[in-house]
Amino acid sequence: MKGIVFTEFLDLVEEKFGIEMVDKIISESNLESEGAYTSIGTYRFSEMLQLLQSLHKNSGISIDKLLLTYGEHFFSVIDKSYSGLLATYKDPIEMLSSIENHIHVEVKKIYPDAELPEFVVEEKTEDSLILIYKSSRAMHHFGLGLMNKTFEHFNSSATIVLEKIKEDGTEVKFVIKKNPHESRE
Template structure:
């Protein structure tokens, strides 16, 4: 997993829960990296899981709730760092439907060793989109947070239904409807 995911996560934890919480979740975790992350480094997903589990225990928020909040936070990181890519789109449905064939292609140019989820477009209409998310990491709520902020970015109201196809969350259907 790319280091920017870790560095931004720890920034969010510090902003929302304080530096003491960052120290606590790092110290409680058995991290091969010793909790030292660089944005361009690559780290084991198991480290993110440990950090999430310890933060969940500390805050009494579910991992899904934490991932949703983190996805919403991370959207601003994308706007700040890759705004030109996002500005190629004028509609959130168009942007989301291009994740696999455009956005992820560009991400792979920057981070060739990144392990990205896949998003298969099942059905696309002017005001709706059905996509299947697949990832062994089951971070679908992170994706949901990014989607929420995508529609907000375009000043568009939306209803998003999330349905687990596989109980472990490694395959999820997102049904997205503009309001």
């Protein structure tokens, strides 16, 4: 997993819970990196799992909720660092249906060792999308956070229902329906 995923995570933990919580979850985990991450480095995914589990234990917030909030935060990182890639899209459904064959393809060119999920488009209309998420990392709620912010980015919103295909979350169906624009009158 790329270092930027760790550095941004720890920044958010500091912002929401304070530096003591950052120190606590690092010292409670058994980290090969010892918690010294650089954004360009690459680290084991098991380190992220340990940090998440420790934060869950110390905050009482579920792993899914933690990952959802982190995904929403990570969109702002993407917005800042990869604005050119985002600018190639005018519509959230178009963007989400292009993660697999465009967005993450570009990410892989920048970071050849990136560990990315697979997204299969099962059904697509102008205002709806069914996506199948597959990843051994089971970070579906991180994806949900990114999806919410993708709609917000285009001044829109959606109702997104998540159905687990595999109980362990390594395969999940996202049923995405764009909400109709509310009239301002």
